[in-house]
Amino acid sequence: MAIHTKHPASAPPVAPPREKTRHHLLRGWCILVLFMALAGVALINAFGAETTAAITIASAGVSIILWVLVRPAYQWRRLPWYALGYVGWATLSIAWSAWPGASATTWLLLAITTLQALFVGAMLTWRELVRAIASALKWVIALSLAFELWVSIFIGGPILPRFVIPTEPADDPIVYWSRDNLFDGGRIQGIMGNANLLGPVALLAIIVFAIRLASGAPRKVVLWIWIGVSAYLFVRASSATAYVAAAAVALVLATVLLMRTAKRPGERTKYYLAYAAIGLGSAIALLLLRDPIFEALGRSSDLTGREAIWQAVAERAAERPFAGWGFATPWIPSEPAFDGWIIDHGQTVMQAHNMWLDVYLQLGIVGVVLIAITFFAFVWRSWFFAIDRPRWDLRADRPYSPLSLLPTLVGAILLVQGLAESTPLLLWGWMFLVMLGAKIKQAPHIGVGPAEQTLAIERGEPTKRVP
Template structure:
């Protein structure tokens, strides 16, 4: 009994919660490097062990949890549809493994969301990304300057002396760019909330901004513009008087709709401005070919695989026709449309859309700037999903689930049910 009690106290401790969060974040964001240096089996084992530890932590803390608020219902719906695709997929084994990966990363995000608050999560993510970006820069310096030798195991080509593109330990320049932008958001939030000292915040921001630039990723400019716009818009809403806030929200919504329409009409000029013509042309050819296969199974899709499985139809046939080796649709929305059909895409959009609206409403009236992290991160994920499929696998999917849970914890119909059971009336008042 003494040993059991000791283990329970350890699992329920604050120190364990922080250690588990850091370990999970490190594994999730360093997954490419871990797989390259070991194997996919090792990475899967790490995630599985972390899930078991997370389950034990949640069990010990079960009295703190509410069954109704354990996860957003939209998440269960999306995971359920992905699991249901086992009935029509061409390879049930690969689909099962793909779904387990999806569920594993989601479970880690849910565990962290329940054992750490938003500020603690941001701090842990900041610490993790500081280390990983520093390691990436260090390896690029060793490869490109000190040894002048590429590190083929990690795909590092040693391009630092010529100004990039760099990819660090993340597998591609676009992934490094995405991680750097996410880190920039996180580091600024840390600084604004005074969670870290100025002496640490300024070098961290410089590190993230520098690697974002050196990644030479065309998507970084788009992500930076999106983050800047949403930050400005959120600032306007947060500083508006309560009686005028609704009008400001509707005005911003109208401007967003107009901007999206203008961006679509001027898409060719924008692509030329970004000097991403050839890159976009490759994507356009891929998306057109994907739509041919979507037309064959428009509602249910071809079955969930996540990253394109080697030797699986229709992925290999698409690559054969394009004479390429794509490992994804280079667009999260097209990837889900291909694998889970229109039904899966609708569920995915509901998951992200509801989370964005909830988190935006919370951030617009809460005093602390830490609440801005969730909607800004969700916008980053949504925009990046137009150019890459990061949001449906690994770190991107993990972030989406974490943000969806955060949004649901602060503004959800479940609050009313919980309140009715406890006799409290939940309200979300402006904090001034």
């Protein structure tokens, strides 16, 4: 007969390990850093450039202190060296810059953004990183919709930066922080005050929330609601660049999923050929059907005056083709060399509206080569990070992770955005380029390796080998 004992052989049940409070605070800080990168222009509109600069510098100091205190497992030999090479060339350009004050100021922004990108990537595992990005995007999306709603209900008209209510209509609506278009069908700008900045961020939010859904995140209904709100802001921003980026993201996603179905060496070749044919055909169609396409998007065939900007920038860049005029991203309007140089809608232009031309103007051919290598390395690594099955031993049937799609889809957004904007060179564009590129080098397998398992120990989780 069975005999009961008060001394069982197995260990008594215990509650699952909980995250430590300090790790909660660390992750919260990373979310704040990501939010500042995604909505950096919003801080300027709300508090002014001087206050925003002080906040940015102070945040960098906090991140440095946290990095020293936490000391995460980090392979310093596996830094994103090409991106750091671009930063180094920008540093050297201050010596021959035609606008040294602007170069030093904007270089500090570049250096802080690079530091924060490395910090966030070092402090979070892949799963935590995607979760933190999602949290930061929720704040941006929610505040953008709430801000537009507040302006329409309580202000009842346009509003200028720093919450100034205009006493008379502005000469051009481009100066408004919000144009009060939420209920009249016009383009909305969110907390960034620019529809061309809101559109790509809303697209990024859709991608991140969808990846969270595919990876089995809890509260799926809530995530679907966030996707719906993000899609609404994406459509209402009506950014032609964001629409083209969305098409590129869809094409890249479809290609990645096709590549994942390949089971034999060489089977991917036909997909690469089809992908190249579609890309070439799309470029030819865009060139031949340029006017009707842009009319359908509500834009002029000269990309709303961008061709005139490109011509002026190219002419000036040709005067110093090798090393450029000196780093300045963005162009500071108070700098005499930029003040009144190119005027659009009555305002001094702050960028070349093309990433490659902007780099050519500032850092010359050397800078263009460095930034091209940086993007090529990122796209190369992120592409194979997405299409190759995770493998570090003889087992070759491990499932793909939806999280591995994020870097390559972000790369698609940045490359398309860089054709009509210079924003991939600063704020969230540059931060994600460095952060995700460094993360792939540090942790090429999600949940596996020192960079992932050491952080799991810090959270109080037991280490275990991923099957």
